[in-house]
Amino acid sequence: MPFRLRRLLQNRWLIGAICGYFLLPSVALGAWPAPRTIDEDRLADAGLRIIDAEHATLVTDFASSPEVEVLPQLIDLALPHWQRRFRVKDKKVEDWRLRVYLIKDEAKFRALGLWPNQSQEFLHGLSLGYEVWLRQQPTDYYQRHLLLHEATHSFMSTLLGSCGPGWYMEGMAELCGTHAWDPRSRELRLGVMPKSREAAPHWGRVALIRKAIDEGRALSIDAVMKIDNRVVLPSESYAWVWALSAFLDRHPAYRDRFRQAPGWVLSENFNRRFRAMYARDRTQLDQEWRLFIESLDYGHDLAREAIDFNPGQPPAAGGSQRLTIQSNRGWQSTGVAVTAGQPVRISAKGRYIIAHDPSGAPWPCEPNGVTLDYHAGRPLGELLATVDAGDGAFTDWRPIGLAADYTPPATGTLYLRVNDAPNALADNEGSLEVRVKAAKQNDQ
Ligand SMILES: [Zn+2]
Structure with a gap:
């Protein structure tokens, strides 16, 4: 079938999901029908x-x-968020x-023609x-997640x-599903980075990415963009599309561009436009993606x-470079170019x-760290x-x-940081004075 028609069918009638999908060609080009009447x-x-x-x-x-009664109200509360985002x-x-x-009980819904x-x-x-159908989930958090995902x-x-290509469709649903809900203040936030496992019970996306990394199955951005929701996807695929969407949506260098993407969901060239948008700094994007997934944790502070x-x-020549490294940031450029195999003396206080x-x-x-606690084995x-x-x-x-x-x-730019988890930088304070100079032969 012509590509454009195929894309329309795909966009309109493919149901993603923690759900599965299907095609309904006969109504694909029409408007979505109103929900069925109920007696x-x-x-x-x-x-x-x-x-x-x-x-x-x-x-x-x-x-x-209370957890069930509030579900339709969550749609009201999510609406302004979706409006802004899209x-x-x-x-x-x-x-x-x-x-x-x-x-x-599925049988009741089937008997009433609500299937x-x-x-x-x-x-x-x-x-x-x-219309959205939801089966019972093991936790209230995940029930809300599934509602927000499908909605x-x-x-x-x-x-x-349209929802755009499969990875984007599921990525946006996962991103908007990842929420924080305070029933007392009635504040609902979508697109949050869960602070802890306890804050998102049964969600499990962080653990799935970590397992994939441990087993040598890290996915590149291009590989995530090939995830196709026209087949039933394993949970790990949802974790990958969530991770990519969360990364692009939160990273200060990439998020403004990412937030333009809803404008192209009807375009056949969505993925091509997406790649073109990041072409100028793609090397850095890929590096930061790799760092993000390899250090992913709850509350990751992008x-x-x-x-x-x-x-x-x-x-x-013969001189030294003095610079300041902040304790509450990740990798920071020293502004010093170094050459593979040519040692430099780095001292810090x-x-x-x-x-x-x-x-x-x-x-x-101090710069030698504290042994009260370790991160990454140091x-x-x-x-x-x-x-x-x-x-x-x-x-x-x-x-x-x-x-x-x-x-x-390698030959390149020297970068420094203090050793800390990516979710624990915010409470650090102060800085280090660092000196970099060519190492003398007898220093080695
Ligand atoms: Zn879905």
């Missing part, structure tokens, strides 16, 4: 409840609980309503235009006319881990705070060095401490 009395007789909010109706056989004006959502079926016509099987959830598909498909790529100059104990008392630290706060030669340098470093001769493994 409230018949539903009540069968033990189903209907809970309305402004922009959503929940139909469920779940017992009443640039949809108020007028377009005035009459937008979603029907959500939250299912414990999706086009697909009899879906694993966890399904989005078909203005994001619905928002995009009904209001943008703003502080972001690398300011500043190419170095060779130090003046300074007193900074590297962490706080449970009572809130600061842990003072003392917390220890000064580390690497050379950026345009490859995977930032995951391959050497400890320096107070002073060391460092033999660059």
Whole structure:
């Protein structure tokens, strides 16, 4: 079939999911149908409840609980977030309503004609235009995640006319599904980086990425962009599309460009435009992606881990370069160019705070680090060095401490940082004074 038609069918009728997908060619080019009519009395007789909010109706056989009753209201609260993210004006959502079926006993929904016509099987959830089906999930958090995931598909498909290519479709649904909800203040935030495992029970995307990395299955950005949701995807694929979307959406150097992508979901050339948009700094993007996935943790602080790529100059002959390294940032350029195999002497001094104990008392630290705690097998706060030669340098470093001769493994720019987890930089304070000079032969 012609590519454009195939793309339209794909965009309109493919259901992603933690869900699966299918095609319905006969209605593919038409508007999404309104949700089916429901007979409230018949539903009540069968033990189903209907809970309305402004922009959503929940139909469920779940017992009443605050966690269930609030679900349709979450759609109301998510709507402004989706509007901002996907640039949809108020007028377009005035009459937008979603029907959500939250299912414990599938047979009841089938008997009442409330089952999706086009697909009899879906694993966890399904989005078909203005209707969403959700099976029961093990935690309230993950039930909300699944609702927001499927509802994001619905928002995009009904209001943008497409969800874009598979990786982007599922990536945006995963990104918007990853939320923080405070029932007391009724604040709902979407696109958050979960602070801890406990903050996102049963979500598990961080653990899946870590497992893949440990088993040597790191995916490049291009490999993630090949993830195709026209087949049933394993959970790990959802973890990868989430990771890429979260990385691009939060990284200060890449996020403004990423947030333009909703404008192209109807384009056949979405992936080509996407690659072109990042062509000028693609090497750095790939390096930072690699660093992100290899150091991924709950609460990963991309703003502080972001690398300011500043190419170095060779130090003046016989002279030395003095510079300051911040304790609360990731890798920082020294502005010094080094040559493979030609050692440099790096010395550092300074007193900074590297962490706080449970009572809130600061842990003072010097460039040799503290042995009260370790990260990546080295003392917390220890000064580390690497050379950026345009490859995977930032995951391959050497400890320096107070002073060391460092033999660059490659020709490039010298980068330094203190040793700390990517989710623990924010509470550091202070800086290190560093001196870099050519190492004398007898220093080695
Ligand atoms: Zn999906």
